[in-house]
Amino acid sequence: MPQPYSATLQAARGRVGDPAAPSIPPHITLLGPTAVEPGDLAAVERHLEEVASHHRPFVLRLRGTGTFRPVSPVVFVQVVEGIAGCEALERHIRTGPLEQGLRFNYHPHVTVAHEVSEAALDLAFVELSRFDATFVVHAFHSYEYGDDEVWRPVRDFPLTGAADVAAARLHGSRVVPGAGVPGSS
Numbered sequence: 001m002p003q004p005y006s007a008t009l010q011a012a013r014g015r016v017g018d019p020a021a022p023s024i025p026p027h028i029t030l031l032g033p034t035a036v037e038p039g040d041l042a043a044v045e046r047h048l049e050e051v052a053s054h055h056r057p058f059v060l061r062l063r064g065t066g067t068f069r070p071v072s073p074v075v076f077v078q079v080v081e082g083i084a085g086c087e088a089l090e091r092h093i094r095t096g097p098l099e100q101g102l103r104f105n106y107h108p109h110v111t112v113a114h115e116v117s118e119a120a121l122d123l124a125f126v127e128l129s130r131f132d133a134t135f136v137v138h139a140f141h142s143y144e145y146g147d148d149e150v151w152r153p154v155r156d157f158p159l160t161g162a163a164d165v166a167a168a169r170l171h172g173s174r175v176v177p178g179a180g181v182p183g184s185s
Contacts, residue, residue: 001026005133016113016120023150028108030090047096052157058085061134065125075124076109077131
């Protein structure tokens with residue numbers, strides 16, 4: 001999550017008393033916490049590099065709030081544009097050495113309150129109901145859970161894939177093979 005949005009969302013999470021606010025940076029999960037043996041780390045990183053090489057940067061818009069209540073005590077900021085990009089990455093990441101099933105259907109979102117009181121969940125829902133941010137996703141990141149119980153970004157995986165030929169054809173656009181998204185890194 002780029003600044004200033006990251007700081008805004010993390011501060012809001014802290015204001016509602018979520019104990020995870022200082023230890024979990026605002027993010028959209030593509031793969032939940034997954035234990036990786038040290039000997040398997042190189043294969044996982046190669047897999048993530050390969051995934052990133054097949055996907056191109058995309059626009060992501062976050063707007064308003066949602067909740068998973070009553071199933072789960074969570075309030076989140078909604079992804080309203082870029083859902084397909086998140087879903088494609090999530091599906092591709094969960095292949096090869098990271099193949100695993102899902103407990104729930106994948107739903108890209110940014111958690112802003114989790115396992116706090118109902119009043120705190122309501123506060124987060126209202127406080128961020130007008131949140132609106134648009135930015136380009138140029139990469140995804142791997143995180144490591146430290147001994148101090150803080151999640152830290154370890155590595156960036158830049159999205160370097162070519163333009164989506166199928167989507168462009170669907171919309172009647174011309175695609176030049178091998179062309180990337182302008183301004184991507």
